[in-house]
Amino acid sequence: MSVVEVVEHGHTEEHEHHELSFWRKYIFSEDHKTIAKQFLITGILWAVLGITLSVLFRIQLGFPEADLSWLRPVLGGWITDTGKIQPEFFLALVTMHGTIMVFFVLTAGLSGTFSNFLIPLQIGARDMASGFMNMLSYWFFFVAGLIMFVSMFLQTGPAAGGWVIYPPLSALQQASPGSGLGMTLWLVSIALFIVSQLLGGVNYITTIINLRTRGMTFSRLPLSIWSFLITAILGLISFPVLLSAALLLIFDRSFGTSFFLSEIYIGGEALSNVGGSPILFQHLFWFLGHPEVYIVILPALGITSEVIATNSRKPIFGYRAMIASMLGIAFLSFIVWAHHMFVTGMNPFLGSIFMFLTLIIAVPSAVKAFNYISTMWRGNLHFTPAMLFSIGMVSLFVSGGLTGIILGNSALDIQLHDTYFVVAHFHLVMGAAAAFGLFSGVYHWFPKMYGKMMNQTLGQIHFWLTFVGLYLIFVPMHYVGIAGFPRRYYQFTSYDFTSVFSDMNTFITVAAIFTFAAQFIFLFNFFTSIFKGRKAPMNPWRSTTLEWTTDNPGHGNWVGEIPAVYRWPYDYSKPGAKEDFIPQTVPHSVTPESNFPSDNALIAEEKQIESQNYNDQFKTGH
Amino acid sequence: MELLLVLLVLVAVVLALVVLGKLTGVVKGLNPSNSYPEEPGRANQVNAWMFLVLIVVGFVAITWSYLHSTKFYLPEASSIHGRRTDDLFWFSMGLLTIPFMLVNTALFFFAWKYRYQKGKRASFYPENHRLELVWTTVPAVVMAILVLTGWKAWSDITSEAPEDAEVIEITGKQFGWIARYGGIDDNKLGNYDYRLIDAQNEVGIDFTDETSFDDFTNPSELHIPVNRPVLLKIRARDVLHSVFIPHMRVKMDAVPGMPTKFWFVADKTTEQMRAELGNPDFKYEIACTEVCGQGHFGMKMVLVVEDEESYQKWIASQQPFLKTYPEYLDRVPANLKAKAAKYVGEQTASAE
Ligand code: HEM
Ligand SMILES: [Cu+2]
Numbered sequence: 001m002s003v004v005e006v007v008e009h010g011h012t013e014e015h016e017h018h019e020l021s022f023w024r025k026y027i028f029s030e031d032h033k034t035i036a037k038q039f040l041i042t043g044i045l046w047a048v049l050g051i052t053l054s055v056l057f058r059i060q061l062g063f064p065e066a067d068l069s070w071l072r073p074v075l076g077g078w079i080t081d082t083g084k085i086q087p088e089f090f091l092a093l094v095t096m097h098g099t100i101m102v103f104f105v106l107t108a109g110l111s112g113t114f115s116n117f118l119i120p121l122q123i124g125a126r127d128m129a130s131g132f133m134n135m136l137s138y139w140f141f142f143v144a145g146l147i148m149f150v151s152m153f154l155q156t157g158p159a160a161g162g163w164v165i166y167p168p169l170s171a172l173q174q175a176s177p178g179s180g181l182g183m184t185l186w187l188v189s190i191a192l193f194i195v196s197q198l199l200g201g202v203n204y205i206t207t208i209i210n211l212r213t214r215g216m217t218f219s220r221l222p223l224s225i226w227s228f229l230i231t232a233i234l235g236l237i238s239f240p241v242l243l244s245a246a247l248l249l250i251f252d253r254s255f256g257t258s259f260f261l262s263e264i265y266i267g268g269e270a271l272s273n274v275g276g277s278p279i280l281f282q283h284l285f286w287f288l289g290h291p292e293v294y295i296v297i298l299p300a301l302g303i304t305s306e307v308i309a310t311n312s313r314k315p316i317f318g319y320r321a322m323i324a325s326m327l328g329i330a331f332l333s334f335i336v337w338a339h340h341m342f343v344t345g346m347n348p349f350l351g352s353i354f355m356f357l358t359l360i361i362a363v364p365s366a367v368k369a370f371n372y373i374s375t376m377w378r379g380n381l382h383f384t385p386a387m388l389f390s391i392g393m394v395s396l397f398v399s400g401g402l403t404g405i406i407l408g409n410s411a412l413d414i415q416l417h418d419t420y421f422v423v424a425h426f427h428l429v430m431g432a433a434a435a436f437g438l439f440s441g442v443y444h445w446f447p448k449m450y451g452k453m454m455n456q457t458l459g460q461i462h463f464w465l466t467f468v469g470l471y472l473i474f475v476p477m478h479y480v481g482i483a484g485f486p487r488r489y490y491q492f493t494s495y496d497f498t499s500v501f502s503d504m505n506t507f508i509t510v511a512a513i514f515t516f517a518a519q520f521i522f523l524f525n526f527f528t529s530i531f532k533g534r535k536a537p538m539n540p541w542r543s544t545t546l547e548w549t550t551d552n553p554g555h556g557n558w559v560g561e562i563p564a565v566y567r568w569p570y571d572y573s574k575p576g577a578k579e580d581f582i583p584q585t586v587p588h589s590v591t592p593e594s595n596f597p598s599d600n601a602l603i604a605e606e607k608q609i610e611s612q613n614y615n616d617q618f619k620t621g622h
Numbered sequence: 623m624e625l626l627l628v629l630l631v632l633v634a635v636v637l638a639l640v641v642l643g644k645l646t647g648v649v650k651g652l653n654p655s656n657s658y659p660e661e662p663g664r665a666n667q668v669n670a671w672m673f674l675v676l677i678v679v680g681f682v683a684i685t686w687s688y689l690h691s692t693k694f695y696l697p698e699a700s701s702i703h704g705r706r707t708d709d710l711f712w713f714s715m716g717l718l719t720i721p722f723m724l725v726n727t728a729l730f731f732f733a734w735k736y737r738y739q740k741g742k743r744a745s746f747y748p749e750n751h752r753l754e755l756v757w758t759t760v761p762a763v764v765m766a767i768l769v770l771t772g773w774k775a776w777s778d779i780t781s782e783a784p785e786d787a788e789v790i791e792i793t794g795k796q797f798g799w800i801a802r803y804g805g806i807d808d809n810k811l812g813n814y815d816y817r818l819i820d821a822q823n824e825v826g827i828d829f830t831d832e833t834s835f836d837d838f839t840n841p842s843e844l845h846i847p848v849n850r851p852v853l854l855k856i857r858a859r860d861v862l863h864s865v866f867i868p869h870m871r872v873k874m875d876a877v878p879g880m881p882t883k884f885w886f887v888a889d890k891t892t893e894q895m896r897a898e899l900g901n902p903d904f905k906y907e908i909a910c911t912e913v914c915g916q917g918h919f920g921m922k923m924v925l926v927v928e929d930e931e932s933y934q935k936w937i938a939s940q941q942p943f944l945k946t947y948p949e950y951l952d953r954v955p956a957n958l959k960a961k962a963a964k965y966v967g968e969q970t971a972s973a974e
């Protein structure tokens with residue numbers, strides 16, 4: 001097929017070519033690919049900041065004697081005269097780190113980047129259902145970030161009550177300096193962020209349902225698309241609940257209501273609020289909060305599915321089971337939230353129910369892990385950086401998920417709740433695993449994003465340093481948790497029971513700095529490759545999905561016709577086939593050598609698929 | 623420990639050298655070669671072998687570091703339910719170590735075993751329902767076992783406290799704890815109201831309730847009797863706090879406006895622990911585990927577990943609140959004044 005010619009030809013014919021201004025092309029762009037890059041770059045910048053904050057508080061924990069006076073020019077009064085981090089500042093650091101990493105990096109940076117980039121490209125659409133809403137989604141996120149950023153420079157500091165912002169601490173200015181303007185800005189920022197998520201989510205869902213190209217049935221969607229779809233649905237259901245929690249908190253803070261406040265004596269006076277419940281806030285928060293952790297991890301799992309199948313040169317094992325387990329996880333994630341609240345004093349019977357439901361969720365998670373491993377079994381593995389990060393992702397997800405089973409047991413959670421054991425659990429299963437999904441996605445789709453190759457060797461080194469580094473940080477953190485160390489402690493010298501393990505905290509800090517340093521390899525590789533990387537071929541990984549059928553696409557993704565789809569996305573190493581992959585666009589009628597008996601029935605459908613065209617947004621202007 | 627640090631630095635240096643070495647290759651790599659998609663070369667082999675190394679080194683490191691850390695763990699629980707949850711914890715950890723080892727080993731081993739080989743073709747193996755059924759059922763059964771054991775323990779621990787439990791109130795505030803006892807005479811906690819809180823009456827004792835007359839408070843120590851159920855009635859004055867007694871495996875949030883509780887039986891006195899650990903300075907400690915502001919990390923209270931006799935002696939030695947602050951007699955309704963008066967002045971008390 002001389003695609004190129006047809007393409008050039010059809011292009012000029014179908015929609016007239018007009019140069020977009022710089023602003024419309026790069027800043028207020030409605031092209032999903034540009035928006036994806038905006039999410040990615042913004043996410044990377046936030047990640048650098050967020051991780052820097054964690055290095056700061058790790059220094060406080062690992063080297064409490066260190067003299068940080070040299071930071072005074074930057075941090076001013078947050079560093080005491082003796083060169084120590086202020087306790088209030090420590091809490092602000094912890095809070096901002098959590099908020100930034102969970103919302104801005106792992107939600108917007110991961111799902112925002114890859115949902116945007118891959119949905120239209122992998123389902124064969126010209127763009128999102130609404131490019132305008134998509135653009136708004138980014139800019140709401142941008143403004144949300146801007147406000148959060150500004151809050152860090154307030155005299156009273158940013159929010160400092162933990163990323164979960166439990167009231168009354170977050171509701172009462174008297175309780176902590178960070179609960180003043182800093183908290184107000186936190187709430188405004190997150191409210192805008194939620195709007196951004198909803199705009200994005202509606203768009204992702206609509207696009208996937210309505211704009212699939214000819215022949216792209218649901219059972220031919222790549223697992224990445226399934227994961228983005230399910231993620232968007234989770235977000236759409238759960239984020240509004242956080243929004244209402246934030247709104248009620250705003251009312252309590254500013255308009256004298258008592259949703260979350262009752263019987264409080266603070267700052268020498270008894271407040272008049274009665275009848276509210278701080279626990280209600282926690283229910284609302286975790287009704288989002290738990291699905292949120294899956295909002296973070298599902299896209300990573302989707303990306304990993306694509307990458308592992310491609311680089312094992314094998315179909316993903318148990319395609320249907322993978323979808324079923326994602327649906328199962330999604331459903332269950334709505335009915336386990338109170339496992340974060342076992343020791344809040346809620347009814348113990350409720351605790352038992354939530355323990356039961358929580359442990360069920362481990363089953364579909366386990367199925368996914370097993371399926372990845374069997375995908376690699378008897379494969380022919382190419383260790384591209386993307387593949388390495390995907391393998392690492394599975395390892396981290398499993399290792400961290402297993403400790404979740406311990407925490408989900410309410411009897412055991414009594415001792416472990418709010419200790420470093422929890423911190424270790426969720427950093428492995430969510431933080432590290434999702435970050436690995438992000439890295440994997442970047443290494444894998446960089447050629448399509450920027451038309452350049454990233455350096456493979458640097459990518460492999462980056463993987464090994466990061467992978468080993470993360471285990472060096474978080475395995476010891478479990479030990480610290482088992483020893484009973486509470487989280488969000490400024491220092492461990494106030495207690496005898498926490499003064500024993502200081503070496504371990506030093507070790508963790510060293511490992512964290514080491515891992516942080518390794519990320520500069522990635523940054524270097526990423527930014528130099530954009531400009532200096534080798535030119536990427538159309539399909540560098542010899543992959544089957546649709547995005548690899550278009551060469552460095554402009555707006556509209558495919559010049560000429562959008563492709564038609566005839567088969568599922570995992571025809572790797574099909575017996576009899578000439579190559580070890582058959583793209584989704586290849587009809588069964590041209591591959592008689594590799595067709596299974598059941599495939600021959602599909603040949604009859606090809607005519608019908610070819611005759612459809614109603615999904616081309618550029619043609620019908622629907 | 624120093625050794626570990628040195629090791630880490632060494633590893634870092636070696637890796638840095640490797641990177642430098644590779645960088646020369648990288649620079650060469652910058653010369654455009656349009657031969658993508660490329661055959662995976664030697665680097666692919668190196669990475670495969672790294673996974674094999676990782677299995678060995680990883681498991682040695684985990685085992686060693688684990689053994690190294692055990693000496694820093696909390697001593698055996700000093701409460702009956704605590705030993706039960708500890709057993710359950712180590713049982714679950716042991717059980718879950720199996721899949722941890724198996725899955726990671728399989729993952730890394732397959733990565734090595736099925737590394738790219740020229741001319742080899744991967745198997746087209748998209749599903750196997752029997753296998754999938756097995757690995758859905760096995761985790762489900764394991765979960766069921768864990769749920770059942772955990773559920774039994776949890777419902778026992780959270781059941782109603784026995785009748786004879788010693789009831790003590792503990793209130794969290796920024797940044798400290800206040801214990802309140804029912805008092806020597808009626809051993810019953812009087813009512814409270816948060817609106818009655820002031821600089822002295824820190825927990826808002828309500829002196830219209832006659833059972834509060836002999837109540838006493840203590841801001842630094844919580845004494846409890848050994849081998850007898852103790853019911854902590856937990857509340858908070860300002861923001862959330864959480865009572866954490868690590869050695870007892872006790873934790874429960876303190877919530878303003880919503881009293882919570884936790885009961886347990888401590889069965890080792892502070893003295894016994896001192897002897898057992900060979901540490902004459904050992905103290906049980908109470909910490910806060912719900913972030914509550916900048917003093918969160920220092921909300922310490924000492925817990926003293928003692929035998930019945932010295933416990934009673936300690937109770938008797940404590941002054942009722944009314945005695946410390948006789949001005950609160952004004953709050954007592956007229957008809958109860960006489961009754962309250964006996965706790966106030968020296969003479970009245972001794973006349974009794
Ligand atoms: C096998 C499945 C899992 C189980 C049974 C489980 C269970 C739990 C439980 C019970 C807690 C509460 C611990 C406590 O606060 O005392 C918890 C915390 C947490 N889990 Fe998981 N988890 C699982 C998987 C995941 C996954 C996949 C993620 C994210 C992708 C995740 C992210 C988190 C986070 C972020 C927290 C802590 C939130 C906080 O307190 O700041 N978990 N998990
Ligand atoms: Cu959860």
Ligand SMILES: [Cu+2]
Nearest residue numbers: 910912914918
């Ligand atoms: Cu606290």
